[in-house]
Amino acid sequence: MIEKKKILVVDDEENLRHMLQVLLKKQGYLVEQAPDGADALTKAREGNYSFILCDIRMPVMDGKSFLTACTKAGVGATVIMMSAYGTVDDAIECMKLGAYDYISKPFNSDEVALVLKKAEERERLKDENRRLREEVGRGSTLSEIITRNARMSEIMQLVKKLSEHKTTVLIQGESGTGKELIARALHNCGSRREGPFVAVNCGAIPASLLESELFGHVRGAFTDASYDKVGLFEEADGGTLFLDEIAELPLPLQVKLLRVLQEGEIRRVGGAAATKVDVRVVSATSRDLVQEVADGKFREDLYFRLNVFALSLPPLRARIEDVPLLVEHFLQKYGALMGKPGVRPTPEALQALVHYRWPGNVRELENCMERGLVLCEGGALGLAALPEVVREEAGLGRSLPELPDSLSIKKGAEALERRLIVRALEQTGGNRTHAARLLEISHRALLYKLKEYDLG
Numbered sequence: 096m097i098e099k100k101k102i103l104v105v106d107d108e109e110n111l112r113h114m115l116q117v118l119l120k121k122q123g124y125l126v127e128q129a130p131d132g133a134d135a136l137t138k139a140r141e142g143n144y145s146f147i148l149c150d151i152r153m154p155v156m157d158g159k160s161f162l163t164a165c166t167k168a169g170v171g172a173t174v175i176m177m178s179a180y181g182t183v184d185d186a187i188e189c190m191k192l193g194a195y196d197y198i199s200k201p202f203n204s205d206e207v208a209l210v211l212k213k214a215e216e217r218e219r220l221k222d223e224n225r226r227l228r229e230e231v232g233r234g235s236t237l238s239e240i241i242t243r244n245a246r247m248s249e250i251m252q253l254v255k256k257l258s259e260h261k262t263t264v265l266i267q268g269e270s271g272t273g274k275e276l277i278a279r280a281l282h283n284c285g286s287r288r289e290g291p292f293v294a295v296n297c298g299a300i301p302a303s304l305l306e307s308e309l310f311g312h313v314r315g316a317f318t319d320a321s322y323d324k325v326g327l328f329e330e331a332d333g334g335t336l337f338l339d340e341i342a343e344l345p346l347p348l349q350v351k352l353l354r355v356l357q358e359g360e361i362r363r364v365g366g367a368a369a370t371k372v373d374v375r376v377v378s379a380t381s382r383d384l385v386q387e388v389a390d391g392k393f394r395e396d397l398y399f400r401l402n403v404f405a406l407s408l409p410p411l412r413a414r415i416e417d418v419p420l421l422v423e424h425f426l427q428k429y430g431a432l433m434g435k436p437g438v439r440p441t442p443e444a445l446q447a448l449v450h451y452r453w454p455g456n457v458r459e460l461e462n463c464m465e466r467g468l469v470l471c472e473g474g475a476l477g478l479a480a481l482p483e484v485v486r487e488e489a490g491l492g493r494s495l496p497e498l499p500d501s502l503s504i505k506k507g508a509e510a511l512e513r514r515l516i517v518r519a520l521e522q523t524g525g526n527r528t529h530a531a532r533l534l535e536i537s538h539r540a541l542l543y544k545l546k547e548y549d550l551g
Contacts, residue, residue: 099124100215101125103138103146103148105134105135105161107130111200122211124146136165139172149176149177151185162176162189165193166193173214174194175194175211176197177198240273240280244414250406258280258282258286263401265406268379271459278337279292281335287334290334292335293330295337305348309352310328310351310362310363312324313363316365317364326361328361335376339379340379342380342381342382346392356401378401384398411459416515425460425464426438433469447478447481448460448463464476516534519531519534527541
């Protein structure tokens with residue numbers, strides 16, 4: 096059964112409201128009425144209307160004020176304006192304020208039907224675009240995590256197991272290591288993938304606004320609270336809320352977050368009643384939360400509640416074998432966007448990239464490749480296209496791994512991996528167990544690689 100769309104008719108003339116109600120019901124709509132903009136705004140916030148037909152000139156709150164208020168309140172309905180005193184200037188001004196279309200009184204049933212048909216087609220296209228964007232967003236799964244590092248492979252296996260459960264997960268790692276990518280994979284690989292994924296950086300929002308942002312507020316809760324606001328917890332209902340940089344959360348809000356995690360309900364700022372929410376919370380931090388707890392900057396009970404399961408992402412310098420793979424990935428990604436497909440690093444540039452310690456991790460490498468594509472000439476990315484800090488570190492006296500003369504990423508990665516294994520065995524006097532620890536791979540993986548590279 097097709098669900099009927101709801102329309103709100105707003106006009107101070109009762110006869111016109113009644114006439115439109117009869118007309119629209121015949122066309123299959125559910126119709127409600129409001130005599131002025133103020134009453135309409137209250138209904139629009141709560142009524143979930145598809146369309147609103149609104150007069151421009153009304154008492155209490157006119158149509159232009161109503162349009163402005165709808166925008167501020169986040170009303171998603173498509174608004175169509177009506178006026179017996181219509182002018183082109185009125186139409187243009189209403190369009191600027193967010194109206195979809197404009198019809199002049201008196202109008203006939205065919206005109207109203209045509210405008211609504213166009214509006215429905217517009218809504219259908221918007222829904223289709225929204226769905227496509229969501230599908231693109233859901234593509235951020237494990238397949239987007241580029242790695243051949245053993246530790247990262249273990250993390251990806253854990254993500255698969257954790258994705259089907261509501262368990263709170265704490266993702267730890269330096270800035271730029273891909274914490275949000277892992278959080279999205281936890282969401283997209285599991286049963287909550289059809290629900291919303293809402294991300295917020297706790298350090299990017301002023302402390303005075305963060306409570307309202309997370310939990311929402313009711314009208315009149317504070318000076319500027321002129322309308323009811325839905326918080327991020329309510330937006331994420333049925334899905335996942337990703338709290339990035341959780342260590343930045345002020346202590347008073349830590350208490351409220353702990354209560355939400357324990358009780359599964361939120362209370363809007365200024366609200367009297369609590370609302371149940373079904374949200375999976377994934378948090379992340381680049382700080383040492385154990386030390387933050389010891390310093391009194393983070394609540395110990397909240398730490399244990401968030402840290403039901405912890406994932407610690409290695410920095411890029413600890414997974415150096417991934418650098419050639421990531422270089423190839425980012426060159427393909429930005430090469431397609433910038434009209435420079437097929438660009439490959441020269442052996443000297445790849446040596447420099449492998450040698451650099453990447454304090455900004457994968458994000459820094461990504462920025463480096465985008466910058467390099469802007470500067471490079473032809474199909475090769477050379478040393479001159481790399482940032483000065485990368486070139487300087489490559490010029491130090493320390494020996495670099497020998498790389499093949501070819502531009503093959505695969506051969507370069509294998510040569511680098513072979514050299515790292517040899518170096519680890521040299522440092523440990525041939526102790527394979529200790530060498531595996533230095534390489535951050537399992538003992539079994541090391542034995543396999545020794546056989547693969549004929550290093551027995």
